[in-house]
Amino acid sequence: MLLKDKVVVISGIGPGLGIKLALLAAEEGAKGVVLAARGAEKLDQAEQAIRERVRAAEVLKVPTDISKPDQCENLISQTVERFGRVDALINSAYTPGDVAETFEEANLPGWRSVFDTNVLGTLQLTQAAVPHMKQQGGGSIVMISSMVTRKPWGNASYASSKGAIAVAAKHLAAELGKYGIRVNTAAMGWMWGTPTESWMKQYSKEQGVPLETLINNVAANIPVRRIPTDDDCAKAALFLASDYSMAVTGALLDVNGGEFMAP
Template identity: 55%
Template sequence: MLLKDKVVIVSGIGPGLGQELALEAARQGADVAMCARTASKLDDAEKLIRDEGLNTKILKVATDISDRSQCADLVSKTIDTFGRIDVLINSAYNPGSFEPIEQANLGSWREAMDVNFFGTMGLTLEVVPHMKQQGGGSIVMINTMVTRKPMPTQGGYGASKAALATATSHLALELGPHNIRVNSAYMGWMWGPSVEGYFQMTEQAGGPSVEEQKKAVAANIPLREIPDDADCAKAAVFLGSDYARAITGAALDVNGGEYLPH
């Protein structure tokens, strides 16, 4: 088990990647502290874990990460419950509004930045002192392919994640001497409730069928399929584990090869 006897915080629990991250951490032997703004989403994730027969210790804390005091409360409760924090996986996000930049709702951009950048950084900075005190830890930022391969109408979301990418590189440099690793997983299309719902909505609005949309997206991916949420979660959990103990400041592309760095 990659995370045996570890304590992992996962932010942004919800249908799709957030739940899969918590579930995979539990499968890999970790005790898990989960946070989301909506408490029922935490209950759903706990049920998924228990339905697999896993006896993982679970802490659920309803948290809006854009509020620094709520981040502090989450971290304090995690320390009180488990005594340490070995891994933080920052998955919480706000997609913002979707429109061309020249028509941008900059208020929506600020809301996305409050979660994707400032909220993520706030939670990270609450965790860092505890990792320093215990002699190390691992932080995984869930980033997006949109920062590497721009996509129409996603400028605000991409800008917020690009800011996070720059901060992540600086964090890796600064925290390395404290044995704290900081890495990013850059997710592309992920097959799960969010994308499936988007495709269904497009079909219902008179667009191509769900299967036609899947084929069109997969045609641009060298592996010829949209990666599953669960497989993407495994990549992030790897970065958090000791199997990646020689890796920091890395940007791992998890998109089936749709973006190929050179």
């Protein structure tokens, strides 16, 4: 199993990528799956989904707002107290910002709140985990980024924050490699799952465009000619968290069906 006996912390548990990361980590043999999100209801739903598929999985739920340093410390402290170590940290938590906002109309204080979560929050949680990884002789940190950092389509505050964290990951990889800590980034594109499906159905209703047409239009710009699923993308992130990528650090892995190449 890809993550046999590993303790994996996943931030940003929700109905999309977050819960898929947790489910697959459990299925891949993780010793402990640590779930972090601001809402307790999401954590309960994720735990139930894991229990239904992997009864023996050990799950720790810690309500966490990563923009709060003390909550980041608490998350990692509870993990170490329960399992004794932190083998992998997958930074999936984020706030989307205003998708429709143009830069000329931008509310820059709003950008600050996006950066507080997506950049500083992610780094605060990473900073809390690093001392324990150093003490145990290594670990893996995975940053979840986005294709929009290199292929703009709007939502500049979110894209800029994800670009910042991808650059930070390279610096962390260079600094922490001597401790056996690897830091990599997975750049996601379209992901077919609950969030995307819900958005497309709403857009289809509002614009009077058939759902199938919307899906086909998106898929036409992806070389594999389909929208990757949340499961597809979660598997790539877990590869970076696993020992199968022991020789990989400071890398940015495109997990978007090749769409980043499209003009």
